[in-house]
Every structure is written in structure tokens, then in C-alpha cells.
Amino acid sequence: MDAIAVVLASLLALGSPVGVVVDKLAADAIRDQLVAAEALQVRVDNASTLQLLNGRLERVRIAGQGLYPVADFRINRFALESDPIDVSIGALRRGEIALDRPLQAAMHLELREADLNQFLQSAWLQQQLQALEFALPGQTAREANRYEFTNPRLALLPDNRLQLALDLQDTVSADTLPIELEVGVAIASGHQLQLLDPVLTVDGQVVPAQVLRSLLGGMQSRLSLRQLEDSGIGMRVLQFAIQDNSLDIVMFVKVEPSSPWLME
Template identity: 45%
Template sequence: MDILAIIATTLMAIVSPAGAVVDTLAEDALRDQIASAEELYVRIDNVPNYQILSGRIEHAQVAARGLYARQLPDLRVDAIDLETDAVDVDFAALQRGELKLDEPAQAALRLRLKASDLNTFLASPIIQDWLDTLSFSLPGSGAERERSRYGLANPSLEFLDGDRLRINVDLNDQVMAETLEITVELGLDIVNGHRFALNNPRIEIDGEEAPPQLITSLAEGASEELTLRRLEDFGLTARILAFDVRNNQLDLAVFARLEPDSPFLQRQPDPAPQPDSEAVPSPR
């Protein structure tokens, strides 16, 4: 769920005007919080306007298309539409370039992700590094050492009708030096707004139906892992209000609440530039 945390907290961070008192300055501050955006619109409503000097923002709207977060530069978010409730920030801290909340911040957002963008992200090093941390054993293996025998690689995703997904991934057997093609087709149900439950999952391994015990193991493991409750330990409460798969894209409506002491408010520094002597020219 670390990836979900990065996405959610990046979206929450962009509501701060970073000391701005007009929409144009707020948009400039927003651009400093993200890697890039193809389109960006910001509107901040304050009545009376002088309240912003005390750090209170009555209402903020953010719309972005083709957004890339600093923490996930390989993930393109096709569309984001975000609206906040009243937000109280530490104005003096903002003037120093720091983002601090005096009170919890709440926002409702709509998020659209395209399958093509997600597949680009799935091919990125950050996903493969995460897959490399996973350890598991197949049914019947028994021995603990079997948990490091298998690895996953080359994931891809396809959105299907009926709010269903098809996931393809290679299962590498490190002992036998073999690779098996895994296809998982499933639906996703939202339980209590925070947990994804697998609906009628089907698994094929090299074109053969997987045994029922493997499907049961997958469903139980996913139910434990795919919950937004994990984010609450980091001061972020998120609930999914709507979930829709259509036209090879995913649309989400989410409510989020960020606590003032959340570690996600600490902005990550920009990567240090490489010395010229270490730069490697791109092949032509």
C-alpha cells in the first residue's frame, strides 16, 4: 500500500497555496509540489479575503490533466478534480516554505487512470523493486525455504467490462529456471469504503486453470493487504466513495482526511544533480 500512500498524500499536499493570496500564485505553488502537469487549474475562495493572511482557506478547487507526482514520476494520472473543505495552515511556516496544518484537512477528489498509463508505470523500476520484496510459496510446497523460490516480473493490466480487471505476470521459478505465464481475471468490490475484496477471481497458469486452493490463498491474502486502513498509521484516512471501470480506464471518487502530524506532510527533497563527470550521454 506504500504506492497508494504516495499518491494520496501527493494529492492532499497540492491544496496548499504556499503563501499565495491569489489564484495565479497558488497555481505556481502547486506546480512546485508536482513533477509536471499538462493542464492545471486552481481556484481559491476566501470570504473575506484577509482570512488567508491568518492561514485559513475557505474552499479550494484543483483540476489537473496529465499529472506526474514528484514521488512517482513514472505514473501519469490522466485527470484529478479535487475540492477541499476549509483548511487551516500555519501561514508563518508557509512563508518559510514549509507546509504545516493547524487543523486536519479534508478533501473530496475524483481520479481517472488509464490502462496505458498504468502499464507504463507497471514496467517501471519502482514496481519491479516492490515485486522483488514479495515472498510466497505455492500450495503443497510446505517448506519455509520455498518462499524465496518464486519471483514475479513483467506485470501488465487490462480493464474489462463489468468492473473487472485482467492482470498478466510472469512467475519465475528460481530453482528450475523456468518462467510460467500467470493470468488473473477478477472483479473488485469495495467493503466499508476502505478494503478491496476480490470478486469471482480466475487464475490460469500457462493456459491451465489454477487449483481452487491457490485461488483461495490469493483472495485471502489480497483481502488483508488491499486496505486503506494501513494509511491511518501515518495520519491519513481515505475512503473510496465510487469505483468504476469503463473504456479501458479507472474512475475513483475518494474522501481523504490528513492529520497535522502526518509524516506525509514532509516534502521529499529534489534528487541531487549528478556531477558532469559522471554523466553518461544517451545512445543515439
């Protein structure tokens, strides 16, 4: 939703642009917030210049391909279409974002397997993995530092399943232990991520189902988009599909005027 705020701030700073000028200014403003964009189009629909100057947009449509919101993370396709938007014009001119009514939009994301694996191999994610501590039973904290997770990789499989693999490496002996998790993924009631029929193998040996259930049991309740509601963000997944080595997600997003995310 920051993209829409950037659009409004840029247009208001330049007075009252109209037509294709509005669309170009909006696209340039969003492009400046990205690391890179292979293709980006923005369409701003407005009934009048007066409405724009009063902080109202009838609709914003954004379509992009090959977008990099951060380094090494590529979104293959992105589309967003908003409902009418009302913001506080005074707050916006002070560099703040304040909504006069909730902001609502439909969003479509397509993520490719190759792009996700590029991110998994990024320097930033490698640092996060190395910061994780893994201790075998009976080991001291000092001994735990000798193990680290390396070489993460992802495979998108048919029937909405995916496989996540990585290696547990002993930094002293250089021995590695391959770990693979294959699991089905579904969205229940538009917000609850479900892990279906998981299979975990460690060094080629299947972990017993009862052990795996105990490992994943406490995770399910935390995998809900409803946790964002306390921050004034409502998200509902309308479509979730893995097909042709891509992850396709369509969702509805609602941002309340009271959301602290608007202050960041």
C-alpha cells in the same frame, strides 16, 4: 494534501496577492511539485486578504489532466475540492505544516489502462519485481535467486473486473511460466477492498478454487483504508468504477491535525 500546503506557503511568501494572481501562483507552486503536467488549473476562493494572511482559505479547487506525480506514472484526470482550511500561520512560516482543524476534501481520479501499463513497464517497477524472491518447494535460497517476475501487464475489463498478468522467468534456462489473475473488484462500506470471483491460471492451467482461497484469504483483511486511521488519515471511497478502459475513483479525504504525515 501536500499540494494545498504548497499553495498556502507560496501565497504567504509573496505577501497578499489577490484574484487571478493567487490562482496562477498556486498553480505554479503545484506544478513545481510534479514531474510534468499537461494541463493544470487552480482556483483559490477567499473571503479576504486578511483571512489568507491568517492562514485560512475558504476553498481550494484543483483540476488537472496528464499529471505525473512521479516519472512514468500518469494520472489522466485529477480534481480536488476542499472544505475551508485553517493552518497555523507561525508553523507555516517556519516551513512546517500544522492544522488548526481537520482538513477535508473530495478527490476524483481517472487512471487509464495504457498509462497503468506504462508504469508497470517502468524501470523502477521492474527493479522492484526483480528484488522479489521466488522459491519452488525444496529449493535452497541460492536456487531461489534464479527466478524473477517479468513483463507485468494489466487489462481493465467490463463489470469492474481486471486481469493482471506476468511471467515467472528462469534466469538460467530462460524458460518462462505465464501467470494470469482475473478478479472482480468492489469497495465495501467505503473502505474495504474486496476481491470477487478470482481466477488464477498458471501456464494455462486453472488453479483450484480452494488453493486460490487459501492464497488470498489472509489478504482481504489487510486491504482496508481504515489502516490509515492510526496515522490520522481518513479515506472513504464514494465511487469505484472500471469503464472504457479506465479506472474512475471518487473519494473523501480527511487529515487530522495530529497526523504524522503533516510532518514529512
